[in-house]
Amino acid sequence: MGRELVTGNYAAGYTLALAGEANRSGRGCGAGAYPITPQTEIVEYLRGFEFTKGAVVPVESEHSAMGVCIGAALAGARSFTASSSNGLAYMTENVFAAGYYRLPIVMIAVNRTLGPPWNIWVDQGDSLALRDAAWLQFYTESHQELVDTILLAFRVGEDPRVLLPVMVAEDGFVTSHTQMIVDLPEQELVDRYLPPCRVPHQLTHARPTTVGGLTWPKETTHHRHEIQEAMERVPEVLAEAINEFEQVFGRRPHGALSAEYTDDAQTVLIACNTMTRTLRRVVEERRARGEKIGLIMQKMFRPFPRQELLRAVTQAQRVGVLDRNYSPGSGGIMWTEIAATLQHRPDILVQDYLVGLGGGDVTPQDISAIVDELQSRQTAGDPVWKEVAA
Amino acid sequence: MMEMILYGRGGQGGVTLAKLIATAYFLRGQQVQAFGVYAAERSGAPVQAFVRIDSQEITNHNQIREPDHVVVLDRTLIAPRITTGLKTDGWIVLNTPDHPEQYAEQFAGRRLATIDATGIAVANGLGTKAVPIVNTTLLGAVARVLGLEWADVTGALAELEFGGGNITAAKQAYEQVLMQQLAGSLVFSTATGPAAGSAVAGLFDEVVGSQPRIHTGDWANRAPQRRQLTPPCNQGCPAGNDVRTFVEQVSREDADAALATLLETSPFPGVCGRVCPAPCMSACNRHEYDEALNIREIERYAADHGRRPEPLRPIRPQRVAVVGSGPAGLSATYHLARLGYPVTLIEAGQELGGVLRTGIPTYRLPREVLDSEIHYIIAHGVQVQKGVRIKREGLLGLSREYAAVFVATGLQETRALNLGNLHADMVMEGLDFLDQARRHEIFLQDRRVVVIGGGNTAMDAARSALRLGARHVQVIYRRTRAEMPAIAEEIEEAIEEGIELSELVAPLQLQNNGDGTVLTCQRMRLGEPDESGRPRPVADTCEDAIFDVPCDLVLLALGQSPDLSILPEGSEITENGQLLGLAAAPIFAGGDLATNEGTVTAAIGNGRRAALHIHLTLTGEDLFPPEPEPTAQPAQITMHLFKHALREKSAAVAPATRRRTFVEVRQGYVDEPGHHPAVTEAQRCFSCGVCNNCDTCLTYCPEGILQRRGDRDYRFDYDFCKGCGICATQCPRGVIYMAEL
Secondary structure (H helix, E strand, O other), X not given: OEEXXXXXXXXXXXXXXXHHHHHHHOOOEEEEEOOOXXXXXXXXXXXXXXXXXXXXXXXXXXXXXXXXXXXXXXXXXXXXXXXXXHHHHHHHHHHHHHHHOOOOOEEEEEEOOOOOOOOOOOOOHHHHOXXXXXXXXXXXOOHHHHHXXXXXXXXXXXXXOOOOOEEEEEEOOOOOOOEEEEEEOOHHHHHXXXXXXXXXXXXXXXXXXXXXXXXXXXXXXXXXXXXXHHHHHHHHHHHHHHHHHHHHHOOOOOOOEEEEOOOOOOEEEEEOOOHHHHHHHHHHHHHHOOOOEEEEEEOEEEOOOHHHHHHHOOOOXXXXXXXXXXXXXXXXXXXXXXXXXXXXXXXXXXXXXXXXXXXXXXXXXXXXXXXXXXXXXXXXXXXXXXXXXX | OEEEEEEEEOOOOHHHHHHHHHHHHHOOOOEEEEEEOOOOOOOOOXXXXXXXXXXXXXXXXXXXOOOOEEEEOOHHHOOHHHHOOOOOOOEEEEEOOOOHHHHOOOOOOOEEEEEOHHHHHHHOOOEOOOOEOOHXXXXXXXXXXXXXXXXXXXXXXXXXXXXXXXXHHHHHHHHHOEEEEOOXXXXXXXXOOOOOOOOOOOOOOOOOOOOOOOOHHHHOOEEEEEOOOEOHHHHHXXXXXXXXXXXXXXXXXXXXXXXXXXXXXXXXXXXXXXXXXXXXXXXXXXXXOOOOOOHHHHHHHHHHHOOOOOOOOOOOOOOEEEEOOOHHHHHHHXXXXXXXXXXXXXXXXXXXXXXXXXXXXXXXXXXXXXXXXXHHHHOOOOEEEEOOOOOHHHHHHHHHHOOEEEEOOOEEEEOOOOOOOOOHHHEEEHHHHHHHHHOOOOOOOOOEEEEEOOOHHHHHHHHHHHHOOOOEEEEEOOOOHHHOOOOHHHHHHHHHOOOEEEOOEEEEEEEEOOOOEEEEEEEEEEEEEOOOOOEEEEEOOOOOOEEEEEOOEEEEOOOEEEOHHHOOOOOOOOOOOOOOEOOOOOEEEOHHHOOOOOOHHHHHHHHHHHHHHHHHHHHOOOOOOOOOOOEOOHHHXXXXXXXXXXOOOOEEOOHHHHOOOOOOOEEEOOOEOOEOHHHHHHOOOOOOOOOOOOOHHHHHOOOOOEEEOOOOOEEEOOOOOOOOOHHHHHOOOOOEEEEEO
């Protein structure tokens, strides 16, 4: 395909389809599809794609959409879907099931604020609420990052050392509905990058089994611990996948996180998705003025990349977290993870900022004001609620 | 970096125009970004789209606030606010047929381009005439303004697979766009986007506001309006009764209010509830759905069960005389008295009521009902003179004595029929027969009776003859049952009672045939319509076309005509043949004397209009009802919203019993514990064209912008009404309609 001017949703649908098609030499692909704003174009694209081996099944709800994915994956197919916001909330029971069944399904989460009150704009609270569902989670800052991460997701999730589902998040509208130039991969390269999917506990006629029956506490603990071990192997598998990606596609996607200008940075700001790109503009402008400031693009949230984070804040005195999400009664969800990790660095002041909730247009001026506030602090406090223009 | 804002309306293709512009630059090797602002909006809502062009990678994902150029896709969006944040040398590209000079004042000092993109798009068949899609056309204009080559335009259109009319339209716009630097100094718009710094509402805080105040009413291209139509029953009532209202009052179990409504226009609800031919029921829209409402029985129920208000007393100085106490005279008397006039009612006979008393048998209209309604009229301070026959001289005398005189002496002349000279004593006028019958002056034991005619008098005479002991009663009529002027139910009941109806038969003469007297008859058939619109009966020529009917008595019910000798010589009856000013004297004529409309109801309405006319003449005050609104048509009623329900049955005495007595045949709607047929029947009313607070509109309004304050005061909040039209679609009775904006 080469360079195209397309929306994020088009790019995501296109890439999912190629990944599904790439499994035609294996068990093919299977997906359940149900629409919801701002994700709908993805499942529309998938329904319109003529797979050599596989099917996209339109169903009556998100819960069933994930049900189809679980069935397809247990039958050995490569499986994928997409949803958003309250759709994810409705899907939740089966999202957990996919995780605990250890099925390498890939789902695009087009981030949208959970209602009520009703809202269709971006907020990462919908996918972050599913952080405990035994899925890997990646957050993408651009169209290109989205496309590349979807391919990484299949590669990592299907790796026998991991065997877990992967959620790839993109910002509703800001990514999903914006036309940007993106390098779309060719089928031939995707075929090379994604070997046929193999699900070791695949159901077959030859070996009838039951999956997910009753277990005793001890066995359940063991099962959980296996998942934790799989999660812990992700950095290693991801690194390999990125290297391979570079060999096949000639470009290198970000890893678990992208630490930029952090070598000497005394102030470090952390963000995810497209807000990172706005943050980057602010950081670069301030560095041009001589400030020792850096940023971290938090791409992987599950497993949480503790070691990478600690390595990126060696010089930091202040860390500010830009959370476009909110856990009632606590604060930003990224902040709680980051603060827990930085318990090893009690010298760092960690402050949370709740910004752009409900899709507010976070401008460089807004972020600059946050940086000023962070730098004026002597102690950390409760999360700061930062209002922005509509 | 170059940034642009496109202002358009949902459905015009603004986001696609943004992509087209971006594509043109993308194909030139530039970095680009195109996006729209999305909300819960729909076709027609103001929307914005943005384009960024740069030689560097674009990392800005914010909305554009200080554009280099703006494009306006819809003429209705041209306003100072589009220049908010616009750079001083930025272009304004407007979709308008106007010349840039037209905007010299509004956008002074700006660089401005105009193109009639809508006209070009329509001419090239892009979109529909209602919603032309102007994006490809505007691409041509924008490209020209931004200094792009025509090849850039064709490249972008090809990339997005636009062909045909799109290319032609873009080319026309590329060539025709008018660009001008407007003179004068810049005026900076102070208009802002969404209010900054306004208080944010909590979910439970009604004081601060709740939802974002987006005036979604601006998106509407039509708006719901309310109207009141004339229900067909009201339109059809010759007495002018507000039928729909009294039916609704009965449906709410308020017989008192229903009777009060009836008494506004008629003193005879009890009479009409029994003998009216009920044109309201023929007009009823429910006839198109299952069965017309039984309005006559509902009126009777209101009259029999409601309480009458206290009669009013005269308060005016001008005295009015009314000559004739038939329905027209009594109605005029009643309304004049209610208006406060002292009325003197003059009747030639010994009893009041005219044809109501002499011409309608008591099995249809019991004496007590008539007496009670007449008594109520007289109780309004009316002076009554009985046994006083007024002739022409007397009338002129009254006109000198009274401020006004109303003459309603009805029809006194009967139509004769020559059946030969032989048996004159065997032939009797139907009305005379009925008068004798009610006074029990005639008995017909074992006699064979033939009634000639097809009106109510014929039916009344036939059924009375039966009750007076006749062995056999036969009605002969020269047309068919369908053309008979008599009330359909009367015919039905007569047949039930055993009366023989012979259609298409005309009498020739009475004669002896050896066995006794016979009426020789001629068989008829229907021919071409005559001047009355009914088919003309013509003599049949078949073999047995002439035949004999044995009979002992012939009753003639052929209709009547007025005796005009009472009126002053040279009188002219005016007012559309209904009323009634007579030249040079304060004398007014009405009822059948003036109009020959022939029904009690018409006479009642005529008497009322006479009273209003007299009042207007005496005081200059016009109390006539205003011109009625258009009548509600069946198609305006959303009938499927109503449950099918057939008429409630009213009670009647069985034919075998009633055919020998003068007891009232129909017993009306009789309440029983747990069953109120009159109320149930009234609840079948569609309330055509008149709001009855059903609140269906409130239930269905998806926006919640419709409110009711108190009784029937519904308010649309047009700030937030998008014009979806569901209220109008769901209004069961055609009250709400959509007006184009």
